[in-house]
Amino acid sequence: MQVKEFDYIVCGAGSAGCVVATRLIEQNKGTVLLLEAGGSDQDFNYKIPAGIPVVINSTWNYTTEPDARTHHREMSCAQGKVLGGSSSVNGMIYLRGQAEDYDEWADMYGCTGWDFQSILPYFKKSENNESLSGEYHGTQGHFVISDTRLKHPLTRAFIKAGQELGLPYVNDFNGQSQQGVGFYQHNIKNGERGSTSRTYLASVRQNPQLTVQLNTQVEKVLVEQGKATGIECRINGTSTVIKARKGVVLSSGSIGSAKILLLSGIGPKEHLDSLGIEVKQDLPVGKNYHDHLHTSINATIKRPISLYGEDKGLKRYKHGLQWLLFREGVVASSVLEGGAFMDSNHEGRPDVQAMFLPVLDVFDDPSGQGKNYTHGITLKMCHLRPKSRGQLYLRSKNPDDAVRIEANLLEHPDDLQGLIRATQFGLDLLQQPSLSNEIDEVFAPDHTVKRDDVVALERFVREYCKTTYHPVGTCRMGQSPQDSVVDLNLKVHGIDQLSVIDCSVFPSIPSANTNAPTVAIAEKGADVLIQRS
Numbered sequence: 205m206q207v208k209e210f211d212y213i214v215c216g217a218g219s220a221g222c223v224v225a226t227r228l229i230e231q232n233k234g235t236v237l238l239l240e241a242g243g244s245d246q247d248f249n250y251k252i253p254a255g256i257p258v259v260i261n262s263t264w265n266y267t268t269e270p271d272a273r274t275h276h277r278e279m280s281c282a283q284g285k286v287l288g289g290s291s292s293v294n295g296m297i298y299l300r301g302q303a304e305d306y307d308e309w310a311d312m313y314g315c316t317g318w319d320f321q322s323i324l325p326y327f328k329k330s331e332n333n334e335s336l337s338g339e340y341h342g343t344q345g346h347f348v349i350s351d352t353r354l355k356h357p358l359t360r361a362f363i364k365a366g367q368e369l370g371l372p373y374v375n376d377f378n379g380q381s382q383q384g385v386g387f388y389q390h391n392i393k394n395g396e397r398g399s400t401s402r403t404y405l406a407s408v409r410q411n412p413q414l415t416v417q418l419n420t421q422v423e424k425v426l427v428e429q430g431k432a433t434g435i436e437c438r439i440n441g442t443s444t445v446i447k448a449r450k451g452v453v454l455s456s457g458s459i460g461s462a463k464i465l466l467l468s469g470i471g472p473k474e475h476l477d478s479l480g481i482e483v484k485q486d487l488p489v490g491k492n493y494h495d496h497l498h499t500s501i502n503a504t505i506k507r508p509i510s511l512y513g514e515d516k517g518l519k520r521y522k523h524g525l526q527w528l529l530f531r532e533g534v535v536a537s538s539v540l541e542g543g544a545f546m547d548s549n550h551e552g553r554p555d556v557q558a559m560f561l562p563v564l565d566v567f568d569d570p571s572g573q574g575k576n577y578t579h580g581i582t583l584k585m586c587h588l589r590p591k592s593r594g595q596l597y598l599r600s601k602n603p604d605d606a607v608r609i610e611a612n613l614l615e616h617p618d619d620l621q622g623l624i625r626a627t628q629f630g631l632d633l634l635q636q637p638s639l640s641n642e643i644d645e646v647f648a649p650d651h652t653v654k655r656d657d658v659v660a661l662e663r664f665v666r667e668y669c670k671t672t673y674h675p676v677g678t679c680r681m682g683q684s685p686q687d688s689v690v691d692l693n694l695k696v697h698g699i700d701q702l703s704v705i706d707c708s709v710f711p712s713i714p715s716a717n718t719n720a721p722t723v724a725i726a727e728k729g730a731d732v733l734i735q736r737s
């Protein structure tokens with residue numbers, strides 16, 4: 205049988221993988237094979253921003269191990285399993301985090317060249333912002349970013365409430381300062397989701413140098429004499445070897461990339477030995493796992509004005525038609541229209557985030573209580589800089605077995621305090637006139653949990669907090685193979701022609717949702733790869 209061969213193999217066509225493959229093709233770096241375990245994103249639900257409840261089913265159902273600190277709950281950490289990866293199923297909020305996040309990468313984690321001033325050009329390079337430009341923004345990139353079209357009266361009330369609490373109105377959360385309240389920008393253009401597959405990849409899809417292979421699960425990287433020479437994968441169930449002349453890039457996300465490395469014999473020696481996997485390189489793969497946690501505050505409202513019921517009956521057809529004809533209306537917008545950032549810990553920079561929904565969240569609601577109510581609102585209250593670190597392990601040598609994620613959420617006491625402060629911030633917002641005038645009853649947390657009762661708040665946090673689908677850090681970058689997996693060029697320590705380019709390389713999670721940081725890191729990673737070739 206003839207073995208297929210390409211110059212580059214990119215494993216995983218998610219937020220990062222689509223960027224890397226596109227840039228390699230644009231720079232004429234040879235033949236590129238982009239492999240994706242999931243299927244196509246052609247269904248119209250991947251185009252409609254309001255299609256999240258449908259497309260969320262195209263995910264890996266990763267779950268964390270039950271843990272006493274979070275009431276012995278398994279938590280879903282779903283990640284996209286489709287062309288475009290998580291950028292095809294996410295909330296489309298466009299945020300970068302704070303300059304200090306990246307400066308800490310350089311100063312605290314030794315990632316010279318990854319400070320904010322070094323990464324800013326890549327944020328700008330990626331960006332095709334419809335209304336912001338200048339020092340912080342780009343307008344010529346692939347990554348479409350727009351202002352929110354729908355400004356629901358309840359989101360406006362939330363934004364006024366933030367100002368009544370003393371926060372400044374912010375027009376640009378990705379500019380000089382994040383602190384404040386305002387409308388988010390989103391990865392949406394002309395009423396359509398701007399996933400990296402529909403933006404970056406679509407621009408090179410017809411190039412004969414590019415092959416995109418869907419429904420293909422990469423099982424391991426082939427390593428010969430310290431060099432990656434190809435991969436082993438299953439295409440529609442059939443095992444296949446594909447060779448790479450110039451390089452293999454893992455872009456399978458924080459859970460997927462770590463799993464492939466471990467199956468390839470690249471990881472902690474002790475763990476690999478225990479499974480009988482031949483060790484190719486002893487590296488801390490799977491360690492440094494972390495994620496954002498949030499709590500949901502749910503309230504019913506007095507007037508029947510939330511988005512409840514807009515997806516039913518005649519309204520559903522009306523909105524569908526409006527989108528089909530004009531790419532406008534409720535379904536052309538992300539439900540997460542507005543948000544806020546606050547420095548609740550007097551650190552000189554925000555440490556908590558609010559994401560507001562002008563509807564009760566019955567789809568991603570840890571307490572599950574929203575299902576019994578009708579019109580209402582949800583505030584998702586997030587702690588931005590978790591200090592707890594977990595670890596990801598293989599259960600066996602079998603690539604079909606799910607990984608074991610010991611997330612250790614809330615292990616660090618500061619994380620519990622951070623989530624309590626985030627929840628208090630949400631409760632304070634609800635007390636402000638513009639929101640309190642609309643609220644009927646706050647039912648999660650219930651009436652027994654008072655704003656200053658930290659014991660009750662701790663109980664609420666432990667019982668109902670959940671991940672924000674932002675797992676990062678399992679293949680962290682750094683200078684030393686003792687505490688990092690990839691070097692500052694994102695090449696795996698000790699293995700030639702093998703890179704990891706996705707959110708798994710983050711040494712620590714930025715203070716924001718993680719899609720834009722992943723795309724910027726992919727832009728820089730692709731640049732480094734291209735310069736090296």
Ligand SMILES: Cc1cc2nc3c(=O)[nH]c(=O)nc-3n(C[C@H](O)[C@H](O)[C@H](O)COP(=O)(O)OP(=O)(O)OC[C@H]3O[C@@H](n4cnc5c(N)ncnc54)[C@H](O)[C@@H]3O)c2cc1C
Pocket residue numbers: 215216217218219220221239240241242260282283284285286287288289290291293294295296297298299420421422423455456457458460461464672673674675706707708716717718719720722
């Ligand atoms: C439900 C949800 C909502 C979110 N909301 C937001 C938001 O509003 N804003 C924001 O900024 N961020 C958000 N995020 C986070 C953000 O989307 C992710 O952090 C980012 O997309 C990660 O990019 P990645 O390239 O590292 O991984 P992914 O985009 O997940 O890509 C990994 C790809 O690799 C594929 N893969 C995995 N294993 C294999 C294998 N063995 N073989 C072949 N292919 C494989 C996967 O199927 C996937 O397509 C959200 C995430 C989720 C899941």
